[in-house]
Amino acid sequence: MTCKNCQKRLSAYLDQESSPAERSVIEQHISECTDCAQALRDLQMLVDQATALPQKHAPDRLWGRIASELDQPNVSRIHDTVPAWRNWLRRPMPVVQLGFAIAILVVGMLVGRYILPPQSDTLRLQVSQQSPAELAALNVRASHYLERSKMLLVGIANLEPHGDERIDLSLEKAYSVDLLREADFLQEKLPAGKNERLRRLVAELELVLLEIANLEAESDFEHVDLLKSGIEQTDLLFKINLSGLNEEKPAKATAASGRQL
Amino acid sequence: MSIFSAFRRSTSPPNDNPSTKDADQELVVRCSSGERSAQFQLYEKYKDSVYSIAFRMANDSQVAEDIVQDVFIKVFKNIGSFRGDAAFSSWLYRITSNVCINHFRKAKRWKALVSNGYFETQTETHQAPDAARQTELAPHLEHAIRQLPEGYRMVFVLHDVQGFRHEEIGAMLNIAIGTSKSQLHKARRELRQLLSPILEMQRALSH
Numbered sequence: 001m002t003c004k005n006c007q008k009r010l011s012a013y014l015d016q017e018s019s020p021a022e023r024s025v026i027e028q029h030i031s032e033c034t035d036c037a038q039a040l041r042d043l044q045m046l047v048d049q050a051t052a053l054p055q056k057h058a059p060d061r062l063w064g065r066i067a068s069e070l071d072q073p074n075v076s077r078i079h080d081t082v083p084a085w086r087n088w089l090r091r092p093m094p095v096v097q098l099g100f101a102i103a104i105l106v107v108g109m110l111v112g113r114y115i116l117p118p119q120s121d122t123l124r125l126q127v128s129q130q131s132p133a134e135l136a137a138l139n140v141r142a143s144h145y146l147e148r149s150k151m152l153l154v155g156i157a158n159l160e161p162h163g164d165e166r167i168d169l170s171l172e173k174a175y176s177v178d179l180l181r182e183a184d185f186l187q188e189k190l191p192a193g194k195n196e197r198l199r200r201l202v203a204e205l206e207l208v209l210l211e212i213a214n215l216e217a218e219s220d221f222e223h224v225d226l227l228k229s230g231i232e233q234t235d236l237l238f239k240i241n242l243s244g245l246n247e248e249k250p251a252k253a254t255a256a257s258g259r260q261l
Numbered sequence: 262m263s264i265f266s267a268f269r270r271s272t273s274p275p276n277d278n279p280s281t282k283d284a285d286q287e288l289v290v291r292c293s294s295g296e297r298s299a300q301f302q303l304y305e306k307y308k309d310s311v312y313s314i315a316f317r318m319a320n321d322s323q324v325a326e327d328i329v330q331d332v333f334i335k336v337f338k339n340i341g342s343f344r345g346d347a348a349f350s351s352w353l354y355r356i357t358s359n360v361c362i363n364h365f366r367k368a369k370r371w372k373a374l375v376s377n378g379y380f381e382t383q384t385e386t387h388q389a390p391d392a393a394r395q396t397e398l399a400p401h402l403e404h405a406i407r408q409l410p411e412g413y414r415m416v417f418v419l420h421d422v423q424g425f426r427h428e429e430i431g432a433m434l435n436i437a438i439g440t441s442k443s444q445l446h447k448a449r450r451e452l453r454q455l456l457s458p459i460l461e462m463q464r465a466l467s468h
Contacts, residue, residue, distance in 0.1 A: 011446035026412050042460050049398050050406075050421035058312035062326055063304060066333045067297070 001029045006036045010043055046222050138189055142198055144241075145182045150240045153177065153231050156212070159224050169215050169224075176212040183209065201239055208236060285349040299359045300337050307350070310332075310423065311357050311453045318361045320407050331360045351429060358415065358433045365411055398459060405455040413448035420445050 006029045012018050013026050030037045152175055183206040190199050207232060215227070231237065291299035308329065315328035337357050343352050359390075406414060406422075415434065419425045420441070425433070425443040434441070453460070 007450070008446075011449045012442065015442075015445075017442065039453065042456075043449055045398070045401065045460070046449060046452055046456070049402050050417070053399060053403065053422050055309045056313040056316045056325075058308040058329055059326065061310075062308065062329055063301065065326075065330050066304065066337075067301075069330070069334055070297075070300070070337055143304065252427055 001025050001031060003029075003036055006030070007039050010036070010040050014040070014043055014047065053185055079208070135191070138186070139195075141182075142186055142190065142202070143194075145179065145186060145202070146205075146240050148175075148182075149179055149209065150237060152179065152212070153208070153237055153240075156224070157228055157231055157237070159228070169212075173213055175213060176209040180206065180209050180213060198243060201243055204239070205236060286345060289340060289343060289345065289349050292337060303336075303349075304333055307353055312419060314354070314357055314423060317403075317406055317422065318363065318411075318415060324364065328357075328360050328364055332357050335360065347432075350433065354419075354429070356431045358419070361415070362434075375380060388463070398456070398463065399457055400444070401459045402452070405452050406456055409448055409451055413444050413451060416441050416444040417448035417452070421449075 006026055009018060009022065009026060013023065018026065030040060034225070152172060156172060183202050186202050187199065190202070198225075208227075211227060211230065285303070288299045288303050292303060311332055312325055312329050315332075316322060316325040319328060320327045332353070336353060343349065406417065409417060416430055419430045419433070421428065427438045427445075430436075430441045431438045436444075
């Protein structure tokens with residue numbers, strides 16, 4: 001056995017992990033080699049010293065820090081506050097469930113086609129029942145809804161939380177709940193077909209408002225950041241501005257025609 | 262007596278007797294219902310051993326304190342998920358090693374971003390032992406342990422300093438027992454290399 005091989009095995013020998021055959025070869029070598037015998041004594045001393053190293057003492061103040069952190073209410077994870085419908089959409093849909101959903105859809109279409117009376121006539125009747133004054137009032141109400149939603153979204157988009165700072169969003173939540181009621185009303189009353197773009201925008205806004213309403217009263221950086229990126233990705237502020245411009249055009253055209261008269 | 266019979270090492274893992282397990286189990290049950298005095302008793306019992314591991318691994322007392330805090334917060338918040346199949350201490354030390362490893366990962370990422378400052382300052386705070394203690398091995402050993410690569414250091418601290426068995430270390434670090442043994446043997450060889458001038462000085466003085 002060479003010294004290099006022997007010294008490689010000394011630590012295992014010290015811990016009695018060597019086989020009997022290996023032990024006898026090592027012991028034979030050590031009895032003839034002062035360097036390797038010294039290496040064994042050094043290792044033994046190192047291990048003895050390591051075992052005797054004193055235990056370090058945790059500072060007394062540490063328990064206070066731990067206890068105060070334990071006293072804080074649990075911070076819920078971001079996925080806990082994501083609306084349930086979002087999680088449902090994210091979940092992979094197994095083949096059986098997908099087949100079942102298609103079957104329900106087909107049955108629904110057949111029922112609608114052959115059993116129920118044609119609805120389009122009913123809708124047309126409802127639309128025709130709304131007077132021009134009612135329609136104008138609805139449009140004003142819709143534009144107020146969009147303006148209020150815009151204010152809310154701009155406010156959230158401008159939030160700049162730092163680190164662990166928690167933000168009180170109770171006002172924003174209450175405002176969203178109010179706007180959600182308005183969205184329900186508008187979706188029900190706005191006539192289909194003519195105001196399709198406005199109806200779509202109201203529906204898109206409703207989803208974001210739902211998310212704000214479902215936030216915890218005190219939210220952290222992650223919640224707000226998620227919401228901000230959602231507002232940015234859906235281009236909602238841009239769409240609201242575009243909708244405002246479209247409304248101004250006919251108003252200006254009417255004013256211009258009035259001056260001509 | 263043969264020279265070889267002197268090389269025997271008794272390994273008794275900390276807190277591994279049945280009465281300790283029972284006492285811990287009782288405290289664990291009380292902690293599960295959020296009893297603060299039971300949490301304090303468990304903390305008092307294990308704080309120094311957790312702090313010792315964290316301190317020797319982290320190279321910094323402030324970081325060691327943060328690690329201890331993280332460990333006990335994790336323990337008390339998740340104590341309901343502790344099934345009691347193994348000893349509480351095994352679970353605690355497994356969390357300790359995980360928190361230490363996570364700390365190193367974060368520190369490495371941070372170090373990659375910040376090439377100077379924080380880390381250099383930290384190592385400066387650990388000077389080699391002063392002249393008056395030149396021939397004492399223990400302070401040099403503490404210093405040398407901090408020079409070991411993280412993997413070697415973790416196994417050496419757990420086995421030789423804290424007295425855990427390779428089976429326990431394997432479970433804590435999620436590594437094979439053989440890996441734990443080989444890391445330990447390499448750590449000891451490396452330490453002997455690092456401490457060879459001191460060991461030679463000691464030999465010269467003893468003659």
